[in-house]
Amino acid sequence: MPSISLLAAGSNARGQLATGDTEDAHQFRPCIFIGNSAGVLPNRIAAVEQIACGSNHTLALLRTDDGKTELWGCGDGSKGQLGPSYGAHTHKASDDARAVFRPLDLPSELAGVGPLDGFTVRLIAVGWETSYVALSHPDRGDVLFSMGANDFGNLGVGAHTSPRSNPSVHAVDLSNLRPSDEARPGAILKILSLSAGPHHTVVRVSFAFPDGSSRTFLAGWGTSRHGQLGPILNEANRPNPSTSSPHPIPADDPDDIMAISLGNQHTVCLRSSGHLYALGSTRKEQLSGIEALAGVKQIDCTWNGTYALLDSGEVVATGSNTHCQLGRGAGTHERHGGLAPVQFPFALCPGQVSHLICGSEHVLCIIDRSDTSESDAHITREVWGWGWNEHGNLGTGGTDDVGVPVKIWPPPPSVVPAGESAGDIVHAWAGCGTSFLFVHRH
Secondary structure, three states: OOEEEEEEEEOOOOOOOOOOOOOOEEEEEEOOEOOOOOOOOOOOEEEEEEEEEOOOEEEEEEEEOOOOEEEEEEEOOOOOOOHHHHHHHHOOOOHHHHOOEEEOOOOOEEOOOEEOOOOEEEEEEEOOOEEEEEEEEOOEEEEEEEEEOOOOOOOOOOOOOOOOOOOOEEEOOOHHHOOHHHOOOOOEEEEEEEEEOOOEEEEEEEEEOOOOOEEEEEEEEEEOOOOEOEOOEOOOOOEOOEEEEEEEOOOOOHHHEEEEEEOOOEEEEEEOOOOEEEEEOOOOOOOOOHHHOOOEEEEEEEOOEEEEEEOOOOEEEEEEOOOOOOOOOOOOOOOEEEEEEOOOOOOOOOOOEEEEEEOOOEEEEEEEEEEOOOOOOEEEEEEEEEEOOOOOOOOOOOOOOEEEEEEEEOOOHHHOOOOOOOOEEEEEEEOOOEEEEEEEEO
16 A cells, blocks of 8 residues: 655754654664654645754644645754744653654744634744744735744844743744835735755745735845845944844845755855855855856755756755765865866766755755666666765765765665565655655555
């Protein structure tokens, strides 16, 4: 009988893999959803829409059979990053009790917003110890709320909130992003994208007006010292270390931005033209040469690097290489490097890489490969990975860093239990020394 499953590998000190314990997993293990056996998703769940990972906590956005969404979480909730209901359930529980996914109760109403009846979760993002959830309603504007630590203004709600434990849910006010000449009544807010690095967050939002017109804006908050949110200066005309409320980010044409990815100190935007727009630090060459690229299809960032999938099928990278994360071989000892191709052991064709996925300092690619050994051409979807592997996050069975891409899914037949299928990969996510695979078994 067909089934779906979520698997995880890597860092697990606070149960953020949801494998039922707090031991690092060096091979992919089935996640546990409370009330269900390992590897079994709740009956009503049809798909895993998104996984978002923090330092020691994980959010999962699940889609039900009737098209609704549910928000689940696991791991460390001590800073309020998994919401007040999670903290109430796990406050005195053992670490293993936090090592399973639990449903997270949404607040019934939110200060400054009102009742949340009819809202559903549409987007999630996670910083180091802070979580962000975007809600949508068929007849109202979108709502963004934040939970958790506020060390660098991460909550986006101003400086009045304590930087430490925040068990409450906070509404992030995006309404003030419109300039005064756009303060027309009846505007409906739509959150187009939501992206988080360890300590800064960027949203792309649009305001739709009753006359059918709309305006799109970029905004961000959190750490800003390196210009990752654009030029934000203090009274001494020096860069502000951080900004605690949404601040407009300059962009020539925000409507033209198709994707946004954040590192630790940099921000990269992909335009529909296939060119990139970048902000922030390039001290580790994380922005070296990228604005000269053309034909970019996808982007993603590690903490200190930038990766791009090109129309040609090639994956190129620049930035930190302290753990071989540029994919240029273990014999390459440079601590960082400029823009160059990742060295796959085979030539990549256009369209072969379907997804480029970056964790903190490791990278995954979902690749469609043809099996020419049979008379009929057969496409196999595989996951390849490389880079930092200290916690076993590449699922190789060991903890040595991986210098060039290696296949990590499907696993070798020797590690698949007799009579079972490894499963076909549907999607993958990478976090802070963690990797998650969503698989379908026939």
